[in-house]
Amino acid sequence: MASESGATHGRGLFVTLDGPSGVGKTTVSTLLGEQLASQGVPTLVTATPSPSSIGELARHGTHEFHGPSLTCLVAADRYHQANIMISPAVEQGTTVVCDRFVPSSLVLDPLDGIERGFVWDIYRKILVPDIAIVLMGDASLCATRVANRGRFSRFHGSDYEDHRREREYFTEALAFLRGAGYPAHEYDIGRATAREVAAGLAHFILAIKDGRS
Numbered sequence: 001m002a003s004e005s006g007a008t009h010g011r012g013l014f015v016t017l018d019g020p021s022g023v024g025k026t027t028v029s030t031l032l033g034e035q036l037a038s039q040g041v042p043t044l045v046t047a048t049p050s051p052s053s054i055g056e057l058a059r060h061g062t063h064e065f066h067g068p069s070l071t072c073l074v075a076a077d078r079y080h081q082a083n084i085m086i087s088p089a090v091e092q093g094t095t096v097v098c099d100r101f102v103p104s105s106l107v108l109d110p111l112d113g114i115e116r117g118f119v120w121d122i123y124r125k126i127l128v129p130d131i132a133i134v135l136m137g138d139a140s141l142c143a144t145r146v147a148n149r150g151r152f153s154r155f156h157g158s159d160y161e162d163h164r165r166e167r168e169y170f171t172e173a174l175a176f177l178r179g180a181g182y183p184a185h186e187y188d189i190g191r192a193t194a195r196e197v198a199a200g201l202a203h204f205i206l207a208i209k210d211g212r213s
């Protein structure tokens, strides 16, 4: 899942990509990593749940674990990954692109019946991204893509209504995050190809990176 390149100068950026199932997070993360690397930005692409043993348990245990136990398992994985992988890479000058982070938990956990306040509290001490992108897309488009790609967990909606609700929860999470001062940016994919979405995001990220150096 990881792609690394290049030398380091100063601190890197921590960029997260969230959004409903099928919107293209995984595909776009990979392309974005490639595009940033091709522009000379040392880049690491990763995902949550992470490839660690805790992450594997969370990713493959969505039928076994429910409610607060899944919330805590995912949170434990995310703190571990932030501490051992993301923070050190960013400090060394690498820009880290992470497929899903806290914004996804503010949606998936409430869909599992957990209060948003509980989820927000559990992440009180976690690393805050420099840029938290939330990809948004038409619910029927996402539903079709997930149906074609396949469902790997009970959170991957099986019909239009599941996708409509997930999209609605992301809209609410965006409003909540902005209200809390979190650096959340909504990015509507429209009918763009994954490569076009990645190019738009690379442009946005490089503008922020240039503004900071």
Ligand SMILES: Nc1ncnc2c1ncn2[C@@H]1O[C@H](COP(=O)(O)OP(=O)(O)O)[C@@H](O)[C@H]1O
Pocket (backbone or CB within 6 Å): 019, 020, 021, 022, 023, 024, 025, 026, 027, 028, 145, 146, 148, 149, 189, 191, 192, 193, 194, 195, 197
């Ligand atoms: N912009 C896009 N246009 C067309 N198909 C896309 C686009 N982005 C992703 N896909 C396809 O849609 C499916 C779901 O994408 P994926 O990256 O797995 O989504 P997510 O990680 O958000 O669940 C995959 O088969 C992928 O190839």
Ligand SMILES: Cc1cn([C@H]2C[C@H](O)[C@@H](COP(=O)(O)OP(=O)(O)O)O2)c(=O)[nH]c1=O
Pocket (backbone or CB within 6 Å): 026, 048, 049, 058, 059, 062, 070, 074, 100, 101, 104, 105, 106, 108, 109, 152, 153, 154, 155, 156
């Ligand atoms: C990121 C995240 C994942 N999960 C669980 C449910 C997800 O469907 C599962 C796998 O993550 P997901 O990103 O949906 O995997 P994929 O790469 O196959 O699209 O892990 C949570 O419960 N909370 C979370 O915040």
